[in-house]
Amino acid sequence: MSRQCTHYGRWPQHGFTSLKKLRPQSVTSRIQPGSDVIVCAEMDEQWGYVGAKSRQRWLFYAYDRIRRTVVAHVFGERTLATLERLLSLLSAFEVVVWMTDGWPLYESRLKGKLHVISKRYTQRIERHNLNLRQHLARLGRKSLSFSKSVELHDKVIGHYLNINTISKLESLPCISNKKQLQVMRNISIFKHKM
Numbered sequence: 001m002s003r004q005c006t007h008y009g010r011w012p013q014h015g016f017t018s019l020k021k022l023r024p025q026s027v028t029s030r031i032q033p034g035s036d037v038i039v040c041a042e043m044d045e046q047w048g049y050v051g052a053k054s055r056q057r058w059l060f061y062a063y064d065r066i067r068r069t070v071v072a073h074v075f076g077e078r079t080l081a082t083l084e085r086l087l088s089l090l091s092a093f094e095v096v097v098w099m100t101d102g103w104p105l106y107e108s109r110l111k112g113k114l115h116v117i118s119k120r121y122t123q124r125i126e127r128h129n130l131n132l133r134q135h136l137a138r139l140g141r142k143s144l145s146f147s148k149s150v151e152l153h154d155k156v157i158g159h160y161l162n163i164n165t166i167s168k169l170e171s172l173p174c175i176s177n178k179k180q181l182q183v184m185r186n187i188s189i190f191k192h193k194m
Helices: 080-090 104-109 120-135 150-171 177-193
Strands: 037-050 052-064 069-076 094-100 115-117
Touching (some): 037 120, 037 150, 052 080, 052 120, 052 150, 069 080, 069 150, 094 104, 094 120, 104 115
Parallel strands (some): 094 115
Antiparallel strands (some): 052 069
């Protein structure tokens, strides 16, 4: 008895949408701008490519250290213009401490703000970079998988960040004002030590 496959060679008919129809958000909708405080935001960039390794595509994003979630992300070249686009998305949020690695553009752009430059304080976002590389083969350095178009590269990674953010925030308890005050006190102690 042979079985006939009705969708052989086509996308499965189980409610999947086309990748071109994806519309990922660049900013999380789960953290309210203006009302929620982002105590510690780690920023980093991650390398990817489209078609060939010479066509680089960088993911810049900010990671909330306490909620352990991505706040905002942008794609582009590794330039000040892309960093400016990310910072304009983050301007709606009240960020107390910025934590970055030693890339000089972060230091020049975050002057006048509480900015910690250290590999020690960017461990969570670096771990998140590794998770992205494990879950999305197109971000691997040495891989047979790669993006063929900039549009799909941005949409697939953006959609993954949206799904990952929503599931993480739903599993975390709401951060109370008492917890925020406790963290703010720890930050003021941290400021005095510097």
